[in-house]
Amino acid sequence: MKKSSILIAGSLSVASLTAAVARAETVTSIVVEGAARTSAEFVRSHITIWPNVEFAGSDIDDSIRQLYALGQFKNVRITVARKELVVVVEENKLINQVVFNGNQKIKDDNLALIVKTKPTGPYDEAQIKSDIEAIKQAYAATGRTDVDVGIKTMVLSPDYVNVAFTINEGEKTKIDSINFIGNSAFSAERLSSVIGLKKSNLLSFLTRKDVFLEEKLEADKKALANFYTTHGFADFEVLSAEAHFDPSDKSYALTFTLNEGPLYSFGKVAVLSNINGLPDGELEKALRTKQGERYNADRVETSVESLTNVAASQGFPFAKVTPRATHNLADNTISLEYQIDQGEKSYIERIVIRGNTRTRDYVIRREFDVSEGDPYNRQMIEASKRRLEALGFFKSVDITATQGSAADRVVLTVDVEDSSTGSFGIGAGASSDGPVLEASVEENNFLGRGQYIKLAASGGWDDDDSRNYSLAFTEPYFLGYHLAAGFDLNYSETSYDDYDLDQAGLSLRVTAPINEQLASTFRYNLTYLDYGGDSSDLSATYQHLIDDGPWVRSSVSNTLTFNSLDSVKQPRSGIYATLTEEFAGLGGDSQYFKVTGKLRYYELLAEDADVIGSLTLGGGQIFAFGSSLNTFDQFSLGGNEIRGFAKRGIGARIADADDQTLGGSSYFYGSAEVSFPLPAVPRDAGFRGTFFADAGTLFANRVQVLGSDVVEGDNGSLRASVGVGLVWDSPFGALRVDYALPLAYEESDELERFKIGVNSAF
Incomplete structure (x- = not known):
């Protein structure tokens, strides 16, 4: 009996205590103590308790959490005494200066953007810990995973402190080997070209593709799965993806264990x-x-x-x-x-966009075919996700759907992470006029608006060589419609042996998609041409260009583009074709109707060996609204179409004057090429060899020849060449070197067997 009485009394005591804690209370005033730099009213505005309003113990806990979340207080205590709520705070010191010590690979300015601890802000230990992790992640992105980051403080006064992040950068890690287990349909070399992580090589410091991160490994697992399931292996799975780190030489060994399954x-x-x-x-x-x-x-x-x-x-x-x-x-x-x-009838209540620190919300929203109030359809949302990923603006895109305010309402949350979209390129190449230096600045998401802009300049090493300047801009959603509108500006100065040519051009364009693979582009083109030089050294036909210039050409054109390529960077299958019609005669000195077309077909000839075949066909015809055409209106043909010949090296020209070409009103050409990885060279290096054969011709000169000028090379005979090439997918762009042997040519043609420059597939 006695024991039972004690148990009952104890139970009643616990119950009474619980009831007291849960019981609602009120206070008549809120007293703030310890707030020197912050006002008492500021503290009161950031708690959830108000005078003469009932509150519970949970409200005190919430208030303490909110005050800590401000980052301004080191300690917070809240008590209730005599109908007063007493809030006692201990303020964090203010930061006078933030410095970084020991860093060389990442500069102070970049680290200052990474950390959130700032001068004049409060010294918050929780934020300091978060900043240390942010610095480590920044170094991990450069391949330094064993970086050590510490913190040192110097107290200047009771209220101010200096903060120093001390950094031991450690050594850069590398990827020593990439191995595949269980693969029989494809070789390790072929699979290595699919994934993003690469073995370390001499160029890794430029590409950083040998920087190991767990998220990159996960992305490569998805890349392998996508590769196999699009090549017939529906049951494919990555059994494991392991990264073994060897601390002795700071290297990783990657091993992918695969289950290919049958080919379907x-x-x-x-x-x-x-x-x-x-x-x-x-x-x-x-x-x-x-x-x-x-x-x-x-x-x-x-x-x-x-x-x-x-x-x-x-x-x-x-x-x-x-x-x-x-x-x-x-x-x-x-x-x-x-x-x-x-499906179930549900509607989109809200679309919430998060994580876009640079890209504006409307750039993301316009890739959705739906908006608030529209029916919810999962397939359409998945299609929108793929379009967002295809923009290239984001490292990751994730879309989740949760129930909204009612059972038939859905809230879409779009989580993105912005990525770098700008690039600066500088390099050297060669043309028929000699060595060329090139530089360009390109941005695919200008000011976060999704706009494209590129500024480029190139010129020869010698004073007599050409100079070229260009500016391109594209707004992908003109006036809110799915119309890509933009302009191209270009200016060039070219010096030939006997004359100079200054040329300026403006092109206004609008592209409208017809379907997923077909698009139509309308352009207005305006070109200004000014020929200069000593006309006494020229033929009568070219004297006319100088004496009666400058010249203006005004035209409109429309281009139909068909694109079914599997990849723009390195196509292995598909067709890219264009058909252009141009009318000149809207003022200016040119009057003609021109039709040009080009088709390029790709096919993978050997899957595992990654041998790619391509066929190219092109042609054009120009019709004059009169008896003749201007020299600058006719087609020119050369090394860009038939390798082994100089620029404008084929076709009619004034006899004994190589630079005084006339061109032709008709042309056609064809090319066959085989591309393959170089043997004994790691595919990760980006080198490919080519064999090619080109053939074509340019004929039917419609330029009125003046004086006693004699024309040669206008018999329309077939020109042909064969050759070999080397393509390097370098960090500065795709560079190409070709050596061609002309097999069929005219004595008046200008040959150029060796050519180096930027590779352009289209």
Whole structure:
């Protein structure tokens, strides 16, 4: 009995204490003590308790947390006494100066941008710890993972302190080896070209592709999965991705263990719609997967997106497309049934964008086909995510959907991390006129607005060589529409043997997409040409260009562009084709109608060896609105189209005057090329060899020849060449060296067997 009584009494005491803590209280005043630099009113405004308003113990806890979160107080204590809330604070010291010691690889100015501890701000130990981690992460991005960061303080007065971050940068790590286990369909060399991490080499200090980070390893796992599933291996998985660090030489050994699975082709492909009113014909046209073709996960995803768009266009915005795959191991096929159902009706309540410190919100929002109040459709959101990733503005893009204020309301949260989008390039090349220096500044996300701008200049090493200056600007969403509008400005000064040519140009353009692969570009072009020199040393035809100049050409043009390439940087399959029509005669000195076209086709000839074949065809015809054309209006043909010949080296010209070319009103050419990795050279170095064969011609001169001038090289004979090339995907851009042997040419042609310059595929 006695023991039971004690237990009951104890229980009552605990219950009474709990009730007292939970019981609501009120105070008549709030007293702040210890606030010297901050006002009492400032402290009161950052707590959750008010006079004569009931509060609980949890409100005291919340108030203490909020005051600590300000970073201005070292200690905070809140008590209740005689209907008064007493808030006692101990202020942090103020920072007089922030310095960095021991850093060489990252400069003070860059570190100052990384840390949030600033002069005149409070000394906050929690923020100091966060800044130390931020500095370590910045060094990890440069390949220094064993950096040590400490903190030293110097008290200047009771209120002020100096802060010094002491940094031991350590040694740079490297990647010594990259190994693959379980791969049989593709060699280690081919898989190494797929992933972003690379073995350390002599150029790693420029590319930094040998900097190991865990997030890069995760990205490479996804890259391998994407590569395999788009090449027929639907069951592929990365069993493990390990990074072994050897502290003795500060190096990593990467090992990817793979399970390739069988190679699949598409089996039967069908669409099953459970929504009445969807036209079967439109659904079949939307499919990007065909029976008998090699399995490709990207085409499955594209088919889902296309079917979703068809359903939305037919008045079913909530349609849900689910691809159902059936594996047949007997013949290694995957049959697909795209099932279309009416999804749950839900609407987008809000789109919240976070993490974009540089890119403006509207640049992100305009990549969405939906906005607040529109029906929520998962496939459309996934398509928007892919478009955001394709911009190249962000390191990462993540979109999550959570329930909003009601069951049928969805809040989309878009988390992004801005990446560097600008570049500065400088290099050297060569043209038919001699060595050339080039420099350019390029920004793909100008001022965070998603705009493109490029400023470039080039010139020869000698005073007599050409000078070229250009400025390009593009607004990808002109007036809020999906129209890419922009302009191109260029100015050049070129010195030839017998004359000079100053040329200035302006081009205004608007590009409208027709579908995913086809676009139309309208341009207005204005060109000013001024020929100079001693006309007595020139032919009568070229004397006319100097004496009757300067000249103005005003034209409008439209270009249709078809692009199905799998990659712009290094295409391995697909077609890039253009067809341009130009009309000149809107004022100025030129009157003609011109048609030009170019097509380039790529195909991977050997998957594992990464041998790429390409075929190029081009041609053009110009029609004069009169009996003749100006010299500067006709086509020119040379080493850019048929290697082994100089710039403007083919076609009609004034006899015994190499630089006084006339060109022609018709041309065509073709080229075949095979590109392959150099043997015995690591593929990570970015070197590829080429074999090529070119052929073509330029003919039908329509320039009125004056005086006693004699024309040569206008017989329209076929020119041809074969050769070898070396392409280097350098940190400064793709550089190319070609050596061509002309097989068919005219005596009047100007040959140029060796050429070095920037590689341009299109």
